[in-house]
Amino acid sequence: MAADGDMGALMSVTYDVVAGDFVRAGEAASKIKRLLQQLGLDPGIIRRAAIAAYEAEMNIVIHSYGGRVAVNITSDTIEMLCEDCGPGIVDIEKALQEGYSTASEDVREMGFGAGMGLPNIRRSADEFLIESEAGQGTRLQVKILHKAGE
Numbered sequence: 001m002a003a004d005g006d007m008g009a010l011m012s013v014t015y016d017v018v019a020g021d022f023v024r025a026g027e028a029a030s031k032i033k034r035l036l037q038q039l040g041l042d043p044g045i046i047r048r049a050a051i052a053a054y055e056a057e058m059n060i061v062i063h064s065y066g067g068r069v070a071v072n073i074t075s076d077t078i079e080m081l082c083e084d085c086g087p088g089i090v091d092i093e094k095a096l097q098e099g100y101s102t103a104s105e106d107v108r109e110m111g112f113g114a115g116m117g118l119p120n121i122r123r124s125a126d127e128f129l130i131e132s133e134a135g136q137g138t139r140l141q142v143k144i145l146h147k148a149g150e
C-alpha cells in the first residue's frame with residue numbers, strides 16, 4: 001500500500017448530461033457500470049455505484065439545465081462528481097427526504113418523481129456530499145469504497 005493509502009487513479013471519465021434528453025438518459029450510468037464490470041469490481045459494489053450514477057444522472061436530466069457526471073476510480077475508491085449549471089435546490093434538507101419531489105406531472109407519467117433518488121444515492125454511498133443554492137448549480141459528491149483484488 002502507498003504511504004497515503006491512495007494508489008492513484010486507475011481510470012477517470014467524464015460524461016456530459018443533457019437536460020430533458022430522455023432518449024439518452026441513463027447512458028452515462030450504463031457506461032460507468034460497464035467500466036466497473038470491466039475492471040472486475042465486486043458486483044455488490046458495482047450495483048451501489050450504478051444506482052448512485054443513474055439517480056444522479058436522471059436528476060440532472062430532469063431537474064437541471066444540464067451538467068456532467070465524472071467518475072474517478074482508484075484502487076480502493078469509486079468517486080463520482082456530478083455537477084450541473086442550475087437552477088439549484090432551494091431546500092436541500094427537504095430534497096433529501098424520502099418522497100419529496102418537485103417533478104412535473106409529465107415527468108411522473110414517465111415513472112420518475114417518487115422522491116427516492118437522493119435518499120437512494122445517500123444509502124448507496126460511503127461518503128455523500130451535496131452542495132447547492134437556489135440560482136446556482138448543484139454539486140454532488142459520492143464516494144464508494146472498494147478493495148480491488150479482494
Ligand SMILES: Nc1ncnc2c1ncn2[C@@H]1O[C@H](COP(=O)(O)OP(=O)(O)OP(=O)(O)O)[C@@H](O)[C@H]1O
Nearest residue numbers: 059063088095101102112113114115116117118138
Ligand atoms: N440536480 C438537481 N437540480 C435541481 N434540483 C434537484 C436536483 N436533484 C434533485 N433536485 C431536487 O430534489 C428533489 C428530490 O430529488 P430525488 O432524486 O430524491 O427525487 P425525484 O428526482 O423528484 O424523484 P425520483 O428520483 O424518485 O425519480 C427533486 O424533486 C428536485 O426538486
Ligand SMILES: [Mg+2]
Nearest residue numbers: 058059117118
Ligand atoms: Mg431523482
